[in-house]
Amino acid sequence: MTFSAETPSRPRVAILGASGKMGRPAVEAVESAADLELVAQLGSSDPLETILEAGATHVLDLTVPDASPQNVAFAVEHGLHVVVGTSGWSDDRRAVLSRQLDSHPQVGVLIAPNFSVGSVLASAFAAQAARYFESVEIVEMHHPDKVDAPSGTAVRTAGLIAASRAEAGLGSSPDATTHDPDGARGALVDGVRVHAVRLRGLVAHQEVMLGGPGEQLVIRHDAFDRGAYMPGVLLGLRTVASRPGLTYGLDGYLDLG
Ligand SMILES: NC(=O)C1=CN([C@@H]2O[C@H](COP(=O)(O)OP(=O)(O)OC[C@H]3O[C@@H](n4cnc5c(N)ncnc54)[C@H](OP(=O)(O)O)[C@@H]3O)[C@@H](O)[C@H]2O)C=CC1
Numbered sequence: 301m302t303f304s305a306e307t308p309s310r311p312r313v314a315i316l317g318a319s320g321k322m323g324r325p326a327v328e329a330v331e332s333a334a335d336l337e338l339v340a341q342l343g344s345s346d347p348l349e350t351i352l353e354a355g356a357t358h359v360l361d362l363t364v365p366d367a368s369p370q371n372v373a374f375a376v377e378h379g380l381h382v383v384v385g386t387s388g389w390s391d392d393r394r395a396v397l398s399r400q401l402d403s404h405p406q407v408g409v410l411i412a413p414n415f416s417v418g419s420v421l422a423s424a425f426a427a428q429a430a431r432y433f434e435s436v437e438i439v440e441m442h443h444p445d446k447v448d449a450p451s452g453t454a455v456r457t458a459g460l461i462a463a464s465r466a467e468a469g470l471g472s473s474p475d476a477t478t479h480d481p482d483g484a485r486g487a488l489v490d491g492v493r494v495h496a497v498r499l500r501g502l503v504a505h506q507e508v509m510l511g512g513p514g515e516q517l518v519i520r521h522d523a524f525d526r527g528a529y530m531p532g533v534l535l536g537l538r539t540v541a542s543r544p545g546l547t548y549g550l551d552g553y554l555d556l557g
């Protein structure tokens with residue numbers, strides 16, 4: 301754990317999970333941004349009070365699904381704005397956070413299942429396309445050190461697809477499977493099948509496969525390097541204080557038309 305005390309004019313950022321695969325490039329990105337100030341870097345053994353001692357105004361959570369809810373609750377309780385990249389923020393967890401935010405109306409929280417603009421666009425395109433195809437399934441592919449499945453991005457994409465199909469009056473994809481003792485058909489997320497691949501050499505990849513009579517459309521996004529996420533991390537930190545309440549998805553901060 302390290303922290304430094306400086307002037308409070310710029311957002312003063314504390315990064316949780318600072319030594320992780322996302323935390324390390326995020327530390328570099330915030331340190332390189334002239335309009336942001338990095339005041340604390342926390343690991344799993346550091347007490348959350350370190351954030352307050354450092355005088356942080358903003359918290360960036362890049363930890364694990366089991367720790368993220370209490371980290372965010374602590375920050376909100378102390379009036380700090382929060383940008384969350386950690387996965388695992390289910391409907392239930394977001395509902396609890398929204399209720400907490402009702403008592404802190406000045407606080408902004410961004411939960412971004414994916415900070416990559418390319419990935420956010422791919423999910424939006426997939427949701428748009430899903431209105432026009434009978435079948436849709438998601439295949440997410442990640443490095444084998446990832447602790448959660450399916451990915452937060454796949455869960456978010458499934459939610460967007462389900463909402464778009466419901467609006468268009470479409471039901472779930474056709475599927476004659478009646479015998480699947482080993483779960484080969486994957487997880488059902490908001491009525492959409494999601495398949496998770498874990499393979500050494502991968503970083504983060506997703507395909508949304510859409511099928512109609514005689515044709516297939518595949519919408520694929522590849523993150524080859526965690527640098528892909530840093531513009532979105534910085535956008536989140538720069539914007540979150542001006543967006544009180546809970547925003548789910550970086551698309552809430554982008555003008556996608
Ligand atoms: N939104 C997005 O665009 C992206 C999101 N992610 C998500 O971000 C999260 C982090 O990913 P990644 O960096 O790859 O994971 P890592 O496992 O590399 O890093 C996780 C970090 O969390 C810290 N940590 C572990 N347990 C706790 C705890 N109980 N309390 C506080 N901190 C803890 C660890 O600290 P220590 O080392 O001190 O133990 C570690 O530095 C994941 O949920 C992942 O899915 C990942 C990439 C992009």
Ligand SMILES: O=C(O)C1=N[C@H](C(=O)O)C[C@H](O)C1
Pocket residue numbers: 387413414442446450451452453454503504505
């Ligand atoms: O753990 C990862 O690596 C990633 N996690 C996020 C997720 O769960 O969607 C974002 C991206 O897929 C990389």
